[in-house]
Amino acid sequence: MNNLFNIFLQPFSYDFMLRGLVASVIVGVVCAVVGVYVVLRGMAFFGDALAHAVLPGVALGYLLSGGSRDTLFWWALGAAVLVALAVGRISKHAEIREDTAIGILFASMFALGIALISTVRSYSVDLSHFLFGNVLGVSTRDLVLTSVFGGVVLLTIFLFYKEFLVLSFDPVLAATLRLPSGLLNNILLILMALTVSVAMQTVGVALMVAMLVTPAATASLLTRRLWQGMLVSAAIGAFSAVTGLYLSYYFNIVSGSAIVLTATAIFLLVFLFQPRRGVVWKKR
Amino acid sequence: MYPRTHHQPDQPILDVLHLSVSYEGREALEDITFHLHAGERVAVVGPNGAGKSTLFKVVAGVLPPTSGEVKISGYGPRGHICIAYVPQRSQVDWRFPASVADVVMMGRIGQVGFFRWPRRADWDTVHTALEAVGMEPLANRQIGELSGGQQQRTFLARALAQEAELVLMDEPLNGLDTPSQEAILSLLDKLRQQKITVMVATHDLGQAASHFDRVMLLNHKLVRFGSPQDVLTSENLLRAYGGHAQLIRGADGTTTLADTCCDGEEEHE
Numbered sequence: 001m002n003n004l005f006n007i008f009l010q011p012f013s014y015d016f017m018l019r020g021l022v023a024s025v026i027v028g029v030v031c032a033v034v035g036v037y038v039v040l041r042g043m044a045f046f047g048d049a050l051a052h053a054v055l056p057g058v059a060l061g062y063l064l065s066g067g068s069r070d071t072l073f074w075w076a077l078g079a080a081v082l083v084a085l086a087v088g089r090i091s092k093h094a095e096i097r098e099d100t101a102i103g104i105l106f107a108s109m110f111a112l113g114i115a116l117i118s119t120v121r122s123y124s125v126d127l128s129h130f131l132f133g134n135v136l137g138v139s140t141r142d143l144v145l146t147s148v149f150g151g152v153v154l155l156t157i158f159l160f161y162k163e164f165l166v167l168s169f170d171p172v173l174a175a176t177l178r179l180p181s182g183l184l185n186n187i188l189l190i191l192m193a194l195t196v197s198v199a200m201q202t203v204g205v206a207l208m209v210a211m212l213v214t215p216a217a218t219a220s221l222l223t224r225r226l227w228q229g230m231l232v233s234a235a236i237g238a239f240s241a242v243t244g245l246y247l248s249y250y251f252n253i254v255s256g257s258a259i260v261l262t263a264t265a266i267f268l269l270v271f272l273f274q275p276r277r278g279v280v281w282k283k284r
Numbered sequence: 285m286y287p288r289t290h291h292q293p294d295q296p297i298l299d300v301l302h303l304s305v306s307y308e309g310r311e312a313l314e315d316i317t318f319h320l321h322a323g324e325r326v327a328v329v330g331p332n333g334a335g336k337s338t339l340f341k342v343v344a345g346v347l348p349p350t351s352g353e354v355k356i357s358g359y360g361p362r363g364h365i366c367i368a369y370v371p372q373r374s375q376v377d378w379r380f381p382a383s384v385a386d387v388v389m390m391g392r393i394g395q396v397g398f399f400r401w402p403r404r405a406d407w408d409t410v411h412t413a414l415e416a417v418g419m420e421p422l423a424n425r426q427i428g429e430l431s432g433g434q435q436q437r438t439f440l441a442r443a444l445a446q447e448a449e450l451v452l453m454d455e456p457l458n459g460l461d462t463p464s465q466e467a468i469l470s471l472l473d474k475l476r477q478q479k480i481t482v483m484v485a486t487h488d489l490g491q492a493a494s495h496f497d498r499v500m501l502l503n504h505k506l507v508r509f510g511s512p513q514d515v516l517t518s519e520n521l522l523r524a525y526g527g528h529a530q531l532i533r534g535a536d537g538t539t540t541l542a543d544t545c546c547d548g549e550e551e552h553e
Contacts, residue, residue: 040380162393162402169380169390175346176369177394177446224426226381 011249020135020202023146024241024259027202028211030150032237033157033230034195035216037188040168040226044213045099046087049106051196051208053083055113058130058200063116069137073145076200080193083109088189110205133204133256135245142201149198153191157230164188165226202241203256214263215240218270236266295358297322297450297481298343303352305338312338314505316352322449323479325472327492327512330502331525336485337372339502340452343483344369356450368443370453373435378428384438385423388413391446413444417471433464440471451475453484457491469495489516 012018038047057079061072083105090101117123117130129137138146157164167174167184174181196208203211219233244259251258272280296319303316313335320326328336341347343354344367356367368391382390388410389402396402402410414420417437422430427438436456443451457465472495475482486492492499493512501507501515507524508515 159399162390162396163398165382165386166390166393169377169382169387170371172341172344172346172369172371173390173442176344176367177391178345179393220381224381225383225386229381 007250008246011246016136016138017245017249019138019140019143020255021242021245023138023143024135024202024245024255025238026146026150027199028215028237028239028241028259029234030153030195030237031199031203031208031211032215032219032233033154034191035212035214035237036219036226036230036233037164037168038192038212039216039220043192044209046102047192047196047212048209049087049102050080050084050192051200051205052106052113053109054079054196054200055130055205056109056116057082057113059113059116062126063120069139070141073142073197073201077149077194077197080196081190084189084193085186088186129204130200131204131206132254133200133202133207135202135248135255138201146198146201149194153194153198156187156191160184160187161227203259207256207260210260210263211237214260214267218263218267221270221274236263240266295355296320297324297357299355299358300343301353301355303339303342303354304350305335305342305347306350311504313342316502316506318500318506318509320450320481320483322481323476324498325476325482325496326484326498326500327496328483328485328500328502329487329489329492329524330507334503334524336502337454340369340454340483340485343367343450344452366447366449368446368448368451370436370439370443370451370456372454372458373432375454376427376435378430378435380427382427383424384419384427384430384441385410385414387427387438388441388445391442391444391448394446410441410445413441416444416474417441418467431464432460433467436460436464436468437471440468440475444475448480450481450483453482455485455487457484457486457488465491489521492516 012021035047038044054076057075058072061075065071087102087105090098090105113130114127117127120126163174163179163184166177166179167181167188171181174184195212196205199208199211215233215236216229218236219229223229223232240259240263244262245255247253247258247262248255270278272278298320300316300318303313304311305313316339328339330336338347342349345354346369385407389406391413392402392406392409396406411420411423414423417440419434419437419441422434427435430438440451456468460468469491472482472484484496493516496512498510499512499515500509501520501524503524508520
């Protein structure tokens with residue numbers, strides 16, 4: 001019995017593990033809740049692009065601060081908001097299709113970010129942290145930023161719940177009710193940008209889209225109402241974060257990967273075995 | 285906050301003046317002028333791509349007119365939330381995680397207002413609306429589990445919950461079986477009792493003739509607008525539909541039109 005306890009408690013006798021745990025749970029929950037909108041509105045590709053497009057901002061901050069990590073969150077945030085709003089505009093006026101525009105922007109921003117970082121000698125460790133996250137490097141300051149901005153995202157979603165619901169389900173109704181659709185859309189984009197910045201430290205840009213999409217997609221298989229979907233998605237996100245961190249500790253796997261793979265495993269289980277609707281049920 | 289404008293009571297509920305809309309240089313609607321009085325029921329007919337949906341969207345204030353104006357009870361469309369738009373069923377994401385009651389409540393969020401949650405009275409209104417369309421027993425169903433007629437009635441309940449005075453329905457009877465069509469048509473009678481004005485885009489000229497006060501024949505221009513007998517003549521129909529129409533004159537002198545089409549807005553000439 002004591003042994004079992006030890007397995008669960010031992011990792012968190014280290015402060016950095018505990019900070020990492022709290023940060024990943026917050027990130028897991030925030031990504032999962034925002035992800036419900038991402039899945040409903042078919043914005044998975046946009047989310048992926050946004051995460052990648054943050055890299056040049058981070059790289060710039062990294063170069064200007066001489067390799068210090070303290071200001072990187074703000075650089076990421078600035079870049080994410082800028083890109084989110086820019087893509088929001090492009091998709092409205094473009095001559096080319098939205099996904100094409102996003103594809104061009106996303107790859108080129110990512111390339112620019114890598115180019116900038118690679119100008120620094122011995123860049124590879126830092127680059128891999130940006131790409132795949134560095135849960136163990138979460139400082140107390142990072143934790144405060146994560147909580148505050150994660151809280152802002154969740155609170156905003158709570159406050160605009162019914163407006164976002166209408167906007168996602170029926171934009172024409174939003175217009176006939178004279179909702180400020182443009183403003184609300186931009187708020188939603190900014191929430192995604194905040195989420196991406198908050199999650200960068202823990203999961204990194206490369207795997208971010210999985211945190212946005214996988215728990216929400218799993219929840220959509222299990223629920224019939226939007227708020228239920230958000231709660232279930234948040235629970236899956238938090239559970240994946242904790243489980244992933246244990247896996248990472250005991251099997252020496254990169255934490256971001258471990259978290260994402262846990263979320264994927266849950267998705268597969270639900271997809272195959274969910275009561276009445278699962279693939280396995282239908283086969284019978 | 286949600287803006288609201290007061291009505292001028294003696295104005296027509298809907299006044300459309302020299303309305304034109306063009307998309308990318310192509311004229312979707314050309315110089316449309318008409319007005320509707322409260323409680324009227326109007327069928328809008330015309331071939332595919334005639335601009336019916338466009339007309340509805342401009343009236344609803346979703347789409348800006350290129351020129352001309354739309355006045356609701358004497359005011360421009362900005363600020364009015366008394367218009368309800370019931371979309372074509374094919375335009376709705378039926379897998380969306382919302383129950384029937386949720387969808388109807390969406391119509392009320394204008395009255396609820398920002399940063400507030402629906403109150404008891406709002407839920408009462410929602411359930412009264414569901415009661416009125418006979419959907420109360422299915423209030424907790426997910427919308428994807430409904431039949432076509434039930435889906436259509438849910439959206440009518442939403443218009444009621446919205447306290448709409450002008451309801452625009454885009455092809456509500458398309459693809460419904462006869463009993464469901466009858467149910468929707470008899471609901472329109474209920475709306476009339478409440479002085480709610482209804483505009484319905486439809487392909488069914490027989491229904492347009494038998495269930496509506498006035499018929500609007502549209503093909504980019506307003507071909508004719510008046511009583512069904514005056515509008516649905518073979519001459520007018522040929523003008524509106526051109527070669528697409530097959531006119532069948534019945535023994536009793538009625539004219540039926542077999543339209544070659546059914547959904548979609550594409551088929552521009």
